[in-house]
Amino acid sequence: MLSIVNALSRKQKVRIFLGIDLLLVPLALFFTFSVQSLPDSALGTLRGYLPILPYLMLAAGLLSKKLGLPQIQLKAYEQNAIGLSALLATVLALLSALLARVAGIDMPPGTYVIFGISYFMFSAASRMVLYRVVTELYRRAQPRxxxxxxxxxxxxxxxxxxxxxxxxxxxxxxxxxxxxxxxxxxxxxxxxxxxxxxxxxxxxxxxxxxxxxxxxxxxxxxxxxxxxxxxxxxxxxxxxxxxxxxxxxxVEKLTPIPPQSFLGRDACDMELAEACESYAGRSVLVSGAGGSIGAELCRQLLACRPARLVLYELSELALYAAHQELQQLSEGLQTEIVPVLGSVIDARQVARVLEDHGVQVLLHAAAYKHVPLVEANPLAGLANNVLGTRTLARAAAEAGVERFILISSDKAVRPTNVMGASKRLAELVVHDLATRNAGTVFTMVRFGNVLGSSGSVVPLFQDQVRRGGPVTVTDPEVKRYFMTLGEAVQLVLKAGAEARGGEIFVLDMGAPVPIVQLARQVIESAGYSVRDANNPDGDIEIDFIGLRPGEKLEEELSLTGDLTTTRHRKIFCAQEAHLSEIEVAALLRGLRHALAAGDVDAARAEIAHWVEGYVADETARRRS
Known part of the structure; x- marks a missing residue:
């Protein structure tokens, strides 16, 4: 049946509707005569109407075509089409009365009114029935x-x-x-x-x-x-x-609340002042210049007006973005911006870059720092963070670099993850070089999480809120130290300028912040409410997913807690034990052998042997 409907052309469909309008005339007349009390039967009365019936049908066909009723599709038969049908029925009722009078057929006046109403009802009903039939055929022919x-x-x-x-x-x-x-x-x-x-x-x-x-x-x-x-x-x-x-x-361009709003304390905003003297007019290299911390180091260094700023970065995209931004920021300054695409593991390239650009100050921010990623790729993390630091620091000593500043992490203290352990090993390597090279000042600056940096929880939470949640927190009890990007970099540059060699500077980051509290702040700052047991009708829920491999509930800033003050109230110096030159050599030798053999267990064994307080995450160890 459906194939027959589909096979009909538009002209054929118009003829069918026109034929329906014609056939409805005798049907409406028969119905009219049936519902009235007339001397003759309905069929007999209709026979008496035969002399004028052809004229009435012809008029119905011509008027229907003139009004365009046959051309109206079934699914478009709505208010306007119904009005046209009513007009056609009214004209036919008047015409039937006129023709009956001319032919001498005597009918009660109400007959013509009932005929018009009947014709209109049959016209509308016929199209509705056809629409239902055709629709049902289509529904059965194809799945809906x-x-x-x-x-x-x-x-x-x-x-x-x-x-x-x-x-x-x-x-x-x-x-x-x-x-x-x-x-x-x-x-x-x-x-x-x-x-x-x-x-x-x-x-x-x-x-x-x-x-x-x-x-x-x-x-x-x-x-x-x-x-x-x-x-x-x-x-x-x-x-x-x-x-x-x-x-x-x-709507999408509305400015999100900046991460520093969630710090829970006033950010430390100081001028670099005399610290700039250590960087002004010098050739400064920043490794990892395309990262969050590296890029901010470069921005703030421009205020010190170095003669040359070398951007050393492994990621082409990150280097391009940093270079474009710094080129604009350095307009009007006498600072040369030099982008260098390379790896800190490449000893020959590192030595060449230091020599070609006469580097005098080196800030080492390049590192793999995402705990779960490094935990899943321990060999790559150790190679970059430990051997890369060793390569860069040794080349700096050989090139006569004045200052080498390592950006470290609070995760280096009694780590439970490879990333933290690699940063602690990097500290040990740098301290060893500090004891043996009088020409270069080697120092380290240790701090915790930076709000707004790549991988920071605040941008992650804000993105989860934009997508409607849930906001994921590892554990209800987890806490972290936080600083803003600007204050962390300011203090790093101040500490680097104050260094005399071998110090581990620790930045005062205030009290640790519960991550679940931070999640609530981000949700509420976006204008939503937290959905929990106390507020089941809230907007966004907080989902606790469990600690990831290598993560701790709380981080520490020093191994001993023995911190001495410095000239700056936010900068302290940690007093911690270090390895001897022979021990560092043994450490590097064992690590290189493990990396060359691709032996994760051996690499973890080296970490456990040399890193104080290291406790391997069993889940991560089994996975690797």
Missing amino acids: CRVLIYGAGTTGTQLAQALRAHDSIDPVAFVDDNPSLQGVLMAGLPVFAPAQIPDLVENRGIHRVLLAMPSESRPRQAQVARKLQKMGLEVQALPSFAQLIGEEPL
């Missing part, structure tokens, strides 16, 4: 996606009405959180409570859910979508009005 509409408000009901004419989508029902709407019919569809979705999916063959609640917040929509996706349903959301009228880019 049965959808559930989440939201029975104005948007949802308009969506349901629009989908009724769709060839492949079949709206089945609404679900809505509003109890006053549950149990009623909206746009011809029943409204159910969200708790009934599993039953609806099973009993009514639902394939997809359409979220028709654009006024709800993104976190709320994301929360609903996640629940539905867990049921195995495909979820699609109707765009908001802002998206439809092109305002969405403006």
